Amino acid sequence: MNPDIVKERQNASFDVQKLTYILDGGPEKTKRRREISLVLNDPDFDEEDPNFLSRSERYEQAVRKSAQMILKLREYGISDPAEINCYKSVVRGNFHESLGLHYVMFLPTLYSQCDQEQSKKWLPLATSFEVLGTYAQTELGHTHLRGLETTATFDPTTQEFVLNSPTVTSIKWWPGAGKTSNHAVVLAQLYTRGKCHGLHAFIVQLRHMDTHEPLPILVGDIGPKFGFSEVDNGFLKLDHVRIPRENMLMKHVEPDGRYVKPASAKLTYGTMVFIRSLLVGLSALVMAKSCTIAIRYSAVRHQSEIRSEPEPQILDYQTQQYKLFPLLATAYAFSFVGQYMTETYYRISGDINQGDLSELPELHAVSAGLKAFTTWTTNTGIEVCRMSCGGHGYSRSSALPDLYAEFTPTCTYEGENTVMMLQTAYLVKSYRQAKAGEQLRGIMSYLNDMEQRHVRAHPASARPALVDINDLSDLVESYKLRAALVESAAKSIQQELQKRRSHEDAWNNSAIDLVKASDAHCHYMVVKLFTDKLSEIGDPDINLVLTTLAQLYALHGIALNSGDFLQAGLLTVPQMQQIPVRIKELLCLIRPNAVALVDAFDFPDKVLSSVLGRYDGNVYENLFEWARRSPLNATEVHESFHKYLK
Ligand SMILES: CCCCCCCCCCCCCCCCCCCCCCC/C=C/C(=O)SCCNC(=O)CCNC(=O)[C@H](O)C(C)(C)COP(=O)(O)OP(=O)(O)OC[C@H]1O[C@@H](n2cnc3c(N)ncnc32)[C@H](O)[C@@H]1OP(=O)(O)O
Numbered sequence: 100m101n102p103d104i105v106k107e108r109q110n111a112s113f114d115v116q117k118l119t120y121i122l123d124g125g126p127e128k129t130k131r132r133r134e135i136s137l138v139l140n141d142p143d144f145d146e147e148d149p150n151f152l153s154r155s156e157r158y159e160q161a162v163r164k165s166a167q168m169i170l171k172l173r174e175y176g177i178s179d180p181a182e183i184n185c186y187k188s189v190v191r192g193n194f195h196e197s198l199g200l201h202y203v204m205f206l207p208t209l210y211s212q213c214d215q216e217q218s219k220k221w222l223p224l225a226t227s228f229e230v231l232g233t234y235a236q237t238e239l240g241h242t243h244l245r246g247l248e249t250t251a252t253f254d255p256t257t258q259e260f261v262l263n264s265p266t267v268t269s270i271k272w273w274p275g276a277g278k279t280s281n282h283a284v285v286l287a288q289l290y291t292r293g294k295c296h297g298l299h300a301f302i303v304q305l306r307h308m309d310t311h312e313p314l315p316i317l318v319g320d321i322g323p324k325f326g327f328s329e330v331d332n333g334f335l336k337l338d339h340v341r342i343p344r345e346n347m348l349m350k351h352v353e354p355d356g357r358y359v360k361p362a363s364a365k366l367t368y369g370t371m372v373f374i375r376s377l378l379v380g381l382s383a384l385v386m387a388k389s390c391t392i393a394i395r396y397s398a399v400r401h402q403s404e405i406r407s408e409p410e411p412q413i414l415d416y417q418t419q420q421y422k423l424f425p426l427l428a429t430a431y432a433f434s435f436v437g438q439y440m441t442e443t444y445y446r447i448s449g450d451i452n453q454g455d456l457s458e459l460p461e462l463h464a465v466s467a468g469l470k471a472f473t474t475w476t477t478n479t480g481i482e483v484c485r486m487s488c489g490g491h492g493y494s495r496s497s498a499l500p501d502l503y504a505e506f507t508p509t510c511t512y513e514g515e516n517t518v519m520m521l522q523t524a525y526l527v528k529s530y531r532q533a534k535a536g537e538q539l540r541g542i543m544s545y546l547n548d549m550e551q552r553h554v555r556a557h558p559a560s561a562r563p564a565l566v567d568i569n570d571l572s573d574l575v576e577s578y579k580l581r582a583a584l585v586e587s588a589a590k591s592i593q594q595e596l597q598k599r600r601s602h603e604d605a606w607n608n609s610a611i612d613l614v615k616a617s618d619a620h621c622h623y624m625v626v627k628l629f630t631d632k633l634s635e636i637g638d639p640d641i642n643l644v645l646t647t648l649a650q651l652y653a654l655h656g657i658a659l660n661s662g663d664f665l666q667a668g669l670l671t672v673p674q675m676q677q678i679p680v681r682i683k684e685l686l687c688l689i690r691p692n693a694v695a696l697v698d699a700f701d702f703p704d705k706v707l708s709s710v711l712g713r714y715d716g717n718v719y720e721n722l723f724e725w726a727r728r729s730p731l732n733a734t735e736v737h738e739s740f741h742k743y744l745k
């Protein structure tokens with residue numbers, strides 16, 4: 100064990116194990132997660148570092164691993180979805196798997212959109228992996244749902260739908276598992292009795308069940324990408340492909356071609372809401388991994404000098420702490436927000452299943468906003484962690500380049516982040532309702548204060564500065580008032596409308612304000628949820644260290660967005676000047692606990708797959724060892740010498 104990292108652990112002021120329990124949701128859950136993690140010792144999962152393989156080899160290795168996972172899940176009798184998720188995230192490490200779409204989109208779509216008869220037919224096939232599915236929605240030319248061109252036209256004479264990609268731009272593009280899957284959920288515009296009824300989901304068989312040969316359908320892999328090398332994102336061109344009427348999910352077309360309206364057209368989009376909710380937790384996970392790597396490495400790396408003494412640990416540099424500790428605080432904040440998002444998703448979707456759709460708009464808005472907010476922050480955070488590791492961060496052995504490449508598409512898929520932030524219509528609607536005197540409930544209730552003029556941008560001089568920057572509840576209140584930026588966005592729309600612009604143009608001309616309003620709303624939610632969590636934590640040592648992190652998270656956010664807080668008169672200039680001073684104090688308070696705080700995330704070394712983030716801190720000898728395994732070192736003299744240089 101590296102002596103620096105031993106010393107760091109001795110300095111911790113709290114019980115790491117107890118904090119792990121809090122993150123997991125209790126000691127039993129930690130115990131079970133650790134039991135599941137023992138799978139890492141299974142030699143059937145031994146594999147070559149994907150970084151040393153070609154794309155095709157990577158795909159093959161991933162398929163082998165996916166198949167092994169299925170067999171092992173059966174062998175160990177793991178069937179609870181949360182446990183399957185835990186098991187898979189341990190085995191996958193930092194990479195995705197080719198069967199991922201089957202688990203996260205195809206199966207959930209079947210579960211939520213099959214009627215009884217369809218469930219009976221499709222669920223046994225899909226859960227036994229005879230049917231391997233993908234989710235084909237996006238097209239070469241479109242992602243905006245109303246703009247999708249693929250058609251499904253009902254033919255009452257044969258009781259079939261005819262699926263067609265009428266143009267090049269309508270070719271389905273990006274669905275994972277282009278080579279792996281034999282079925283797809285295809286999203287297409289439904290036509291019956293000559294009328295279009297909007298997007299609906301259809302199950303389409305793509306490949307022969309025995310030979311895996313494509314049916315008369317053009318299907319394949321779209322080629323190498325920035326990351327996602329294990330995944331065969333695909334294309335799919337349908338040329339008048341016929342499927343039985345029963346393959347329409349939720350069966351909205353009667354045998355005579357009559358269309359039966361669903362309770363809400365938006366239920367078809369349910370799987371996206373599900374994944375967006377999950378991505379909040381994934382952001383926490385990846386932020387936590389990145390911080391673990393960068394902070395452990397910073398504890399063992401010595402460089403330059405502060406005083407004329409031996410080279411200090413780079414974690415002692417204030418600038419290094421300023422790069423990493425706000426991200427550490429973010430990882431904790433997002434972990435609690437991830438827990439909230441998952442609970443909220445299951446609570447509201449439970450109500451939806453009982454026929455109560457009243458909270459669907461809020462679920463959509465909150466999951467879209469938090470998905471965008473947490474993935475954007477994490478995306479930039481990973482890169483900060485990588486840069487903070489200097490040259491070694493650039494090596495694939497650090498895992499940080501892979502974490503970035505695998506994570507960055509979360510900002511794009513399941514709804515491009517700006518587009519998701521623009522689903523603020525809900526915020527603006529709530530603002531208008533509150534202004535009209537309606538009492539709002541839930542997370543939007545802060546807008547009720549508006550009429551008392553608490554929530555209003557006005558000059559600092561007009562407002563007494565009541566905020567104590569050391570008091571978290573005051574900081575939450577400031578974020579709440581800043582979230583009233585939605586008022587500026589709503590006013591901008593109003594002004595545009597007064598200029599006789601159409602509603603759509605008024606909206607587009609206010610889009611920057613709307614995105615800012617969404618961002619401020621999400622930021623408020625994160626600060627509030629982090630602070631609320633503290634009241635549940637009884638252990639005083641842990642409460643203290645997490646309070647320090649929550650303060651850092653809140654103050655750092657204010658420092659980055661000082662313009663908003665000053666403009667709205669929420670903080671004074673002297674208070675703003677105090678914030679960097681307080682931030683520096685908080686960095687010093689966190690410093691002795693930094694390694695323990697990342698240890699509490701409890702990532703096994705094999706899951707981190709990072710030479711820099713090793714638990715034992717023995718970085719250098721292992722870097723050398725890893726480099727020696729590079730395929731370029733397989734022979735002492737590379738064949739290119741004989742071919743070209745000699
Ligand atoms: C150590 C730390 C510990 C932490 C512990 C954490 C552990 C947790 C770990 C969790 C791990 C999880 C692991 C799993 C992660 C999964 C991810 C893995 C891999 C995934 C692979 C990638 C797969 C990618 C797939 C895809 O990308 S599929 C394609 C996705 N496409 C999109 O998202 C398209 C985006 N566009 C749209 O959604 C729409 O076009 C639009 C919403 C922008 C507009 O739609 P539309 O045109 O129909 O609507 P309108 O603008 O007219 O609006 C109409 C009204 O409808 C509302 N609306 C819209 N959508 C919805 C909806 N979905 N639900 C409800 N309501 C909706 C609008 O708001 C409008 O409302 P209004 O009329 O009232 O205004």
Ligand SMILES: Cc1cc2nc3c(=O)[nH]c(=O)nc-3n(C[C@H](O)[C@H](O)[C@H](O)COP(=O)(O)OP(=O)(O)OC[C@H]3O[C@@H](n4cnc5c(N)ncnc54)[C@H](O)[C@@H]3O)c2cc1C
Nearest residue numbers: 234235236237241242273274275508511512513514515517
């Ligand atoms: C790794 C990966 C996996 C994927 N997997 C799947 C899958 O399994 N199934 C599937 O169906 N799809 C999948 N996708 C596709 C993904 O859902 C889309 O790429 C995503 O929804 C974004 O759409 P787009 O690529 O058309 O971007 P665009 O919408 O073209 O975005 C380009 C730019 O235009 C801007 N823009 C677009 N619309 C607006 C607007 N209304 N207002 C303001 N700005 C706007 C965006 O902000 C962005 O800056 C995947 C994508 C990736 C990268």
